[in-house]
Amino acid sequence: MSHQQEQSISPGRRLRQLLATGKTLVCPGVYDGFSARMALAAGFDCLYMTGAGVSMSRIGMADLGLTTQTEMVDTASMIANIDPKIPLIADADTGYGTVANVFRTVERYITAGVAGFHLEDQVVTKKCGHLKGKECVSLSEYLTRIKAAVEARKTRGSDIVIIARTDTLATHGLDEALRRLRAAAEVGADVVFLEAVSTKEQLQRYCDAFRGTGIVTLHNMVQGSAQAYELTPKEAEQYGIGIMLYPAICLLPAYVGITKALRDLKSGLIEKDSETASPAQIFRVCGMNEIQEVDRKVDDWVQKFETDKT
Numbered sequence: 001m002s003h004q005q006e007q008s009i010s011p012g013r014r015l016r017q018l019l020a021t022g023k024t025l026v027c028p029g030v031y032d033g034f035s036a037r038m039a040l041a042a043g044f045d046c047l048y049m050t051g052a053g054v055s056m057s058r059i060g061m062a063d064l065g066l067t068t069q070t071e072m073v074d075t076a077s078m079i080a081n082i083d084p085k086i087p088l089i090a091d092a093d094t095g096y097g098t099v100a101n102v103f104r105t106v107e108r109y110i111t112a113g114v115a116g117f118h119l120e121d122q123v124v125t126k127k128c129g130h131l132k133g134k135e136c137v138s139l140s141e142y143l144t145r146i147k148a149a150v151e152a153r154k155t156r157g158s159d160i161v162i163i164a165r166t167d168t169l170a171t172h173g174l175d176e177a178l179r180r181l182r183a184a185a186e187v188g189a190d191v192v193f194l195e196a197v198s199t200k201e202q203l204q205r206y207c208d209a210f211r212g213t214g215i216v217t218l219h220n221m222v223q224g225s226a227q228a229y230e231l232t233p234k235e236a237e238q239y240g241i242g243i244m245l246y247p248a249i250c251l252l253p254a255y256v257g258i259t260k261a262l263r264d265l266k267s268g269l270i271e272k273d274s275e276t277a278s279p280a281q282i283f284r285v286c287g288m289n290e291i292q293e294v295d296r297k298v299d300d301w302v303q304k305f306e307t308d309k310t
């Protein structure tokens with residue numbers, strides 16, 4: 001494949017190619033430029049933009065449905081374009097309103113360079129799927145969201161991957177949750193996402209329900225959550241899970257590490273930590289060398305230009 005052809009592959013197609021391998025795609029949750037840069041440097045094939053992370057890092061609020069469409073699109077666009085070769089799956093929560101809002105969210109995610117997104121059936125004033133007291137909309141209202149997303153994809157001639165999430169396992173039980181996911185797939189979702197799986201039996205039934213259907217299953221691995229069924233990527237592969245999200249993989253160590261550093265500073269205890277990084281090191285992770293290379297090339301060009309003139 002030529003360089004130009006390689007560049008012109010859409011984000012959706014890149015993600016579809018990864019899913020077609022049949023291997024479990026492990027996606028670390030990132031929420032800002034710095035966490036995205038670290039995940040890219042670690043060599044992941046796909047990133048996940050966690051809505052919980054965006055909510056906390058961008059507006060300083062817990063995952064309670066407070067971020068706006070604009071804040072989500074803006075963050076997704078920045079992350080997706082750091083390295084457009086690495087597809088980004090973005091949280092789209094409830095789509096941020098009614099049918100027209102969902103349609104516009106999807107149009108804007110497509111323009112932003114997002115490869116895939118998930119849309120759920122909680123009420124618009126949603127909360128993290130692993131908290132108690134969730135409420136969900138009716139099946140028909142949920143399907144209007146999925147249909148609006150499918151229409152936006154069609155209107156834009158896009159191949160963005162639509163991931164249908166249901167939160168009804170907690171509110172209505174497994175039968176209803178599976179019914180909703182099947183219905184969403186019939187409307188045009190490519191991937192299904194059963195939120196807050198808490199037992200092996202639920203996981204098994206979920207995976208069995210979609211095995212051999214061509215619909216990819218996603219498992220959300222919220223580390224540390226009481227509701228999450230813990231699973232390694234290797235085990236996920238055996239269940240036939242296509243995508244594993246790790247929404248908290250950067251958030252939890254950031255919380256622990258930063259809190260410790262701040263407490264130490266506050267108590268006057270600043271020891272020379274052998275594990276600490278240098279500013280230059282973290283600038284390098286964030287593209288310093290590449291930008292300096294551009295500077296050098298432009299300088300060379302200016303010098304040649306000036307010489308040729310005289």
Ligand SMILES: C[C@](O)(C(=O)O)[C@H](CC(=O)O)C(=O)O
Nearest residue numbers: 050051052128129130222247
């Ligand atoms: C996947 C999720 O929607 C997210 O925002 O990352 C959250 C994760 C979390 O709150 O830890 C969810 O599971 O609802």
